[in-house]
Amino acid sequence: MAATTYTFKGLLTENGWIANAVVDLDASGNVISISESEISRGEFVNGYAFPGFQNAHSHAFQYAMAGLAELHVDTAIQDDFWSWRNAMYGLALTLSPNQLEVVATMLYSEMARHGYTAVAEFHYLHHDKNGKPYANLAEMGERLVAAAQKAGIRITLVPQFYQQGGFGQAPVDRQKRFISNTIDDYYKLLESSKAAAKNYTHANTGIGIHSLRAVKPEDVIIICNSLNNSILHIHVSEQLKEIEDCIAYHGKRSVKWLLDNCNVDKNYHLVHATHLDDSEVTGIAKSGASVVLCPSTEGNLGDGLFRFEEYKNQGGNWSIGTDSHVGLNPLEELRLLDYGQRLISHKRTTFVTPGQGESAFNALKMAWQSGRRAMNALDAEFFAVGQPFDAAVVKATSPLIATASLRNLCNTVVYSADVSDMAGTIVAGKWICKDGQPIHSEMAVNDFVTVIKDLGTRL
Ligand SMILES: [Zn+2]
Incomplete structure (x- = not known):
């Protein structure tokens, strides 16, 4: 029984892309299964998942x-x-x-x-x-x-x-x-x-x-x-x-x-x-x-x-x-x-x-x-069963990405994308950044500004 399920528009494996990839995760965020499916289950993410x-x-x-x-x-x-x-x-x-x-x-x-x-x-x-x-x-x-x-x-x-x-x-x-x-x-x-x-x-x-x-x-x-x-x-x-x-x-x-x-x-x-x-x-x-x-x-x-x-x-x-x-x-x-x-x-x-x-x-x-x-980690391949699900997800709606075939998708992202094309980042099955917002961002920015002012290093 999956604790969390995502459906991604696409997910990158060692053997290429899986379209409409349904990902089932256990309570620790480890992969139970990944399969291609016509029907979405769990949270639908209109994006392409790369290994983090x-x-x-x-x-x-x-x-x-x-x-x-x-x-x-x-x-x-x-x-x-x-x-x-x-x-x-x-x-x-x-x-x-x-x-x-x-x-x-x-x-x-x-x-x-x-x-x-x-x-x-x-x-x-x-x-x-x-x-x-x-x-x-x-x-x-x-x-x-x-x-x-x-x-x-x-x-x-x-x-x-x-x-x-x-x-x-x-x-x-x-x-x-x-x-x-x-x-x-x-x-x-x-x-x-x-x-x-x-x-x-x-x-x-x-x-x-x-x-x-x-x-x-x-x-x-x-x-x-x-x-x-x-x-x-x-x-x-x-x-x-x-x-x-x-x-x-x-x-x-x-x-x-x-x-x-x-x-x-x-x-x-x-x-x-x-x-x-x-x-x-x-x-x-x-x-x-x-x-x-x-x-x-x-x-x-x-x-x-x-x-x-x-x-x-x-x-x-x-x-x-x-x-x-x-x-x-x-x-x-x-x-x-x-x-x-x-x-x-x-x-x-x-x-x-x-x-x-x-x-x-x-x-x-x-x-x-x-x-x-x-990182002292032994996972041998992207998104392996039993391994934690860590992903960087790019938006499927960005113009160059939306119009690229799966064959050209990796190259489009690596050679033309930037952070504005990121839909979010997932560690052990949980979003740590979603829609451009890291989980700790507001507090992090405020504290950071205070510390840098105190240090005076950026004057
Ligand atoms: Zn160094």
């Missing part, structure tokens, strides 16, 4: 500075990633737990509005403003979980091990809120984070190493050897300077070092992976690991373009993330990724090999499958 988008990389607090750091007024500074990072550290030093929760609630509500149903929070803002651990080591992580609960989105809290300021260097004062001095300190933080995740049905955790520059090599190896099938998220090779520093310290590029020293496998989520040599491209693809690409942030920060063509041709896995949240639209992330590649390849087949199918479906499938794994 997976946001595999987020630093929630950075949302408070999205779109800033663009006033290039100092002639002595050539703005780049590192000057942006300075501005970001300034923000990181100011936020209270309550302010973080408010910023994250606004952010996660906006993610829900754009069709994201899950977020992996790459979290390193652990301690108080003086760098002292809170009584609850996972105080800040707990606030992120609370924010996700208010917004209704799933969260994978990935507390980061952040130990040092650079390869072989002590942390600087501005990094004092991030630091775990030892592995034991980190594992205590991880245990507290797991306890915090228990506060919310749709929360879980993963293990995080901020980057090779932020953790001693011997400790990276210990953490990687004790994963016990947990997922691991790590920043790799975002900036050329990072590679140069790694070569100077280790005599090897960063991904090469990781591949040589750790058993990199499907549980590894390598964030950015922008700068790779041939052997690193092959090494990641062969390992079964995923790269997490964040095209809007990587573009904004001037990181570079990932070697997508070579990686794709070797069967590499990838997901998307919004990182600094300068963009929040998953469709735009896919487009930016695609168009960056088209501009350098002069071809239009980024996501396919010729004859292999349609661009958008392949992109959605790849990003979703690796995205689910980045």
Whole structure:
């Protein structure tokens, strides 16, 4: 007996669209059955259901500075990633737990509005403003979980091990809120984070190493050897300077070092992976690991373009993330990724090999499958029986969508739609955003405006 039933004008499966899809869900929002039917049952939704988008990389607090750091007024500074990072550290030093929760609630509500149903929070803002651990080591992580609960989105809290300021260097004062001095300190933080995740049905955790520059090599190896099938998220090779520093310290590029020293496998989520040599491209693809690409942030920060063509041709896995949240639209992330590649390849087949199918479906499938794994979730296919029903629904009435055949529907949505075409977002069978209104939106906006005024960061 179904607890909830929806009928969608269409629903996307791995084998294509089901028209007039009747979806029966149990009391937990898990799929009992999906079938095509002439007769609607339950709530009729005049829209097309896509599997919910997976946001595999987020630093929630950075949302408070999205779109800033663009006033290039100092002639002595050539703005780049590192000057942006300075501005970001300034923000990181100011936020209270309550302010973080408010910023994250606004952010996660906006993610829900754009069709994201899950977020992996790459979290390193652990301690108080003086760098002292809170009584609850996972105080800040707990606030992120609370924010996700208010917004209704799933969260994978990935507390980061952040130990040092650079390869072989002590942390600087501005990094004092991030630091775990030892592995034991980190594992205590991880245990507290797991306890915090228990506060919310749709929360879980993963293990995080901020980057090779932020953790001693011997400790990276210990953490990687004790994963016990947990997922691991790590920043790799975002900036050329990072590679140069790694070569100077280790005599090897960063991904090469990781591949040589750790058993990199499907549980590894390598964030950015922008700068790779041939052997690193092959090494990641062969390992079964995923790269997490964040095209809007990587573009904004001037990181570079990932070697997508070579990686794709070797069967590499990838997901998307919004990182600094300068963009929040998953469709735009896919487009930016695609168009960056088209501009350098002069071809239009980024996501396919010729004859292999349609661009958008392949992109959605790849990003979703690796995205689910980045959340420590094991569902193997869209809307599988027994799995929670998480969906991003686009309006069937939007002009381009209303006039597209099912054959052209994925491409129409991925290449031409925006948030105004979203009918809503569903997590575990419940709307978390409907008709453009996230469940927590009014309160989230009011609180957010107050906090941003208090912070004064957007003046
Ligand atoms: Zn990041």
